[in-house]
Amino acid sequence: MRKLLIIAGEASGDLHGGNVLLELIKYRPDLEIFGTGGDLIAKAGARLLYRVEDLAVIGFSEVAKRYSYYKGIFDQMVKALDEERPDVVLLVDYPGFNLKLAAEAKKRGIKVIYYVAPQVWAWKKNRIEAIKQTVDELIVLFPFEVDFFQREGVTAHCFGHPLLDVVKPNLDKTSVINKWSLNPEKKYISMLPGSRRNEISKHLPLLFQTAEILNSYQDNLQFIIPLAPTVGNEPIRPFLNNTKADIKIVEGDTYNVVAHSDFALVASGTATLETAILQTPLIVFYKSSLITYIIGKYFLRIKLIGLPNIIAEEELVPENQRFVSPKKMAEDVRVYLNQDEEYSRIKNNLARIKDDLGHPGAYTKTARFIDSIL
DSSP states (O other): OOEEEEEEOSHHHHHHHHHHHHHHHHHOTTOEEEEEEOHHHHHTTOEEEEEHHHHOOOSHHHHHHTHHHHHHHHHHHHHHHHHHOOSEEEEESOHHHHHHHHHHHHHTTOEEEEESOOOTTTSOTTHHHHHHHHOSEEEESSHHHHHHHHHTTOOEEEOOOTHHHHOOOOSOHHHHHHHTTOOTTSEEEEEEOOSSHHHHHHHHHHHHHHHHHHHHHOSOEEEEEEEOTTOOSTTTHHHHTTOOSOEEEEESOHHHHHHTOSEEEEESSHHHHHHHHTTOOEEEEEOOOHHHHHIIIIISOOOOOSHHHHHHTSOSSOEEESSOOHHHHHHHHHHHHHOHHHHHHHHHHHHHHHHHTOOSOHHHHHHHHHHHHO
16 A cells, blocks of 8 residues: 655645545545645545644744744654655645655655645745755646746646636625625625734734725725635634624635625735636735845845736736735725726736636646656
């Protein structure tokens, strides 16, 4: 019996890793899978040693505060390499953790497949050498990454972007309105604060204040917060009890709600690309700690934070970083909602981004490739 260790540390990693494993077990129903993940990876039959909720964090200062905690998890995964002796290690994104584990697997002669390559083309190009030394097979999501890594001396495989397989609404707008008791006379603005606990705590005040300012400008707006699978609604309840804006929480129906929204405010991350695929105009925002912002902007020279913009290498959808204020966000949304020319410009840019992602079928093709390695 073959063994596979999978490491996914975030909701997006569970999404991509889980869907690949669900395809993979069709070819190898007796495959023994263990590691870290969420509900989808568990659904594929994996024995979870840790859940994504235990691992998800972002930012330099945030990681430093809990270093011993993450070091303990890392040590347990190294121990699993020795005791379980998997045939293949499948690492999904989460580069700060996974590239170090790749080095440990390499020392032990275990084949390493890295799925969802670290975005070294955008920042942290020093990681390219680590990839060369520790990763046997690199699977990327964007066609341009193949050329980038080839120039750096790394062979990469691209089977298309998996979000094209999963980011699809399955209800029409009328059904969504009825399902969630929305007001059909209002315009809908989705607010996505992120999938990590520390993101939620930083972004909720910003989003609720933005909603209240927008509500003071015009009363025909309804705000919807579609929660990520890793987020409970407890952190949001206190804000709901103290707001005059019309805000509704939606659980487990993000794609339908966002697809039929008129606009979206989306924290930097995978959700920005999902929103772009759904063709909903958006503003990308992120409120990082001061030290994270300084390191990113001045040392790593990060200029763009939204995946749609990073892919396009230009700001096709508006961004607000670090010093973003609720008033600025509200004014920007007001412009796009009420000026047809600006709204159409973003819609056209989103269509261009979606075309650049290729064709569906990525999960099946990726699973077949991993099966060939096994």
